[in-house]
Amino acid sequence: MTAHPAPTADAPPAAHAPEPPADPVPGRAPRRLPVWVWAVPPVALLAAVFLYPLALVAAESVAAPGGGLTLAHHADVLGSESFRSALGTTVFVAVTSTAGCLVLGFLLALVVAFVPFPGSGATARFIDTYLSFPSFLITLALLFVYGTVGMANGMWTDLTGAESGPFRFLATPWGVILAEITYFTPFVMRPLLAAFGQLDTAQLEVASSLGARPLRVVREVILPEARPALVAGGALVLVLCLNEFAIVLFTGAKDVVTLPMLVYQAAILRSDYTTACVVATVNAALSVSLYLVYRAATARLSSDGGRRARA
């Protein structure tokens, strides 16, 4: 270092040399804010109203009683029977609902896109509207039909004179799954209809003139084209189902305890914030990792479209 004192001494003038021409009017200097400055207000706002509370939740879940960090709460909660059961229920309900949405959504989208019937355009538009409905509305509607005092049970008791009807599945995991499939199927149909809209119908015609029956056309021509849309729609629905709270609450299924329900019970009913925070962080981690899968799938979807456009 001491061997080269001169360059170090020369460096500042050399570094400053280009500056005067770049900044000829001193009065304008304050206006030249670095670009990142513009990002400060939104990031600060985000941090204050969103990231900070989120960090509090995360911190609470690892806070040791005497200060410092501990994973003891995590170990306690994750080891507890109620958490394991809730995780199992959550995954079972979410995966089954998603599978149901994919099958039903694919079939319905096929009909809407490829079977010409009067009102198929209106149906497609209705699906867009349906996406904006609150999820509890669907559950409420199902309660009217299949609830303990709903129409189906009412008809049964009227007809047979029995005390109560046989339709009790709404308060079971299957009731939650039915409600979630009913509500989330359009979330699968939307990207599918977009994918089908890009499919050249001449492909389907050529396939059938080559001797392929409808089932083979669906399996070998339509399904491969729809795969990215199915992955994207499925991942989205899986994330939404994992976090779904209103549907589970509205079915009144006391035995169906999912992770969001566990958070609600711990935090609101028992004021056990530590447990609530642990469950919440696990739930959030699950969601975020699934969201990353969803992003990867949609990125592939759009790059597929790009390749096709170039071809």
Next chain:
Amino acid sequence: MGIRFDHVSVAYGDTVVLDDLDLTVDPGGFTALLGPSGSGKTTALRAVAGFVRPASGRVLIGGRDVTDLPPYARGVGMVVQSYALFPHMRVDQNVAFGLRAQGVPRREVAGRVEEALGMTGMADYARRHPRELSGGQQQRVAISRALAIRPRVLLLDEPLSALDAQLRSDMLAELARLHRELPDVTVLYVTHDQSEALTLADRVAVLDRARLREHGTPRELYGRPRAAFTARFVGGANLLPARLTGGRVHCLGAVLDADPADLPPGASDGDDLRVCLRPHRVALGEAEHTLEGVVSDVQWRGSTHRVTALVGGHPVTAELRETPAPPEPGSTVTLGFTRRDAVLLTPEEAS
């Protein structure tokens, strides 16, 4: 296997898109359905493929009524303008698709795929995906895919329309060669391009506004059209107003002999007629018959000059080869033609 349209009509709601088409394509024949858009030509092809159901009439393939058969049971090969290759399959998988769908034994598929790709010179591209191919190459693959199932009937729907001029001309030669090499395959070829129809087909059916206007060999349609629409659409003819008076045809000052055999059927004295003259049969200067006109437009087309003159307010176009000094616009010219080159037609019905 021939194709027969037995009084086929197709309608969407109240719109008749194909009106009572009665047409036979002989086994091994190459028939072009030629017409402008909306003429019903694609509908006719789709009726053979099974994608539209006739409101009335029957479609027969090889003498068998296929009107009620679904598309997959008809055994026809089909090539469309957009190629419609399956994008997620490689070229060889695309070609194998029909073979697998038809239950060809697995051990035969590879050989048949190679044979079909060989026919269009695409064997080297078997492992590529469609997106890695040019438009012309994609269309070759689409043709291979249709031929792989060894169809007796090949349906081609505007197969060259998406290609640029040079490729189109190459593919035209390619299709002509395939037709020579596969003499048993009956081809129905839909196009709006008269040069494709004249080059490839041994029969041309001209359709306009849902109806068959004329059906014949390319030579007949070009040299001796019987409908004014055909004369205009196939090769672009001058259609000059004329009137039959006293057994002779008076046309813009020229008077032509009219042998009864030359007159359109049913023409009688006092009828309005049209004189059909091909532009390349009209010359400058004196001839058997002449028309006097004022030049309104001169276009240089490389090998020819296209001179349009107004004769009695009616434009007459002459295609002049190697004219050293084409007439100036505004100058008066004499346009000559011989009786042999003039065809007498009834006027087109108003659209």
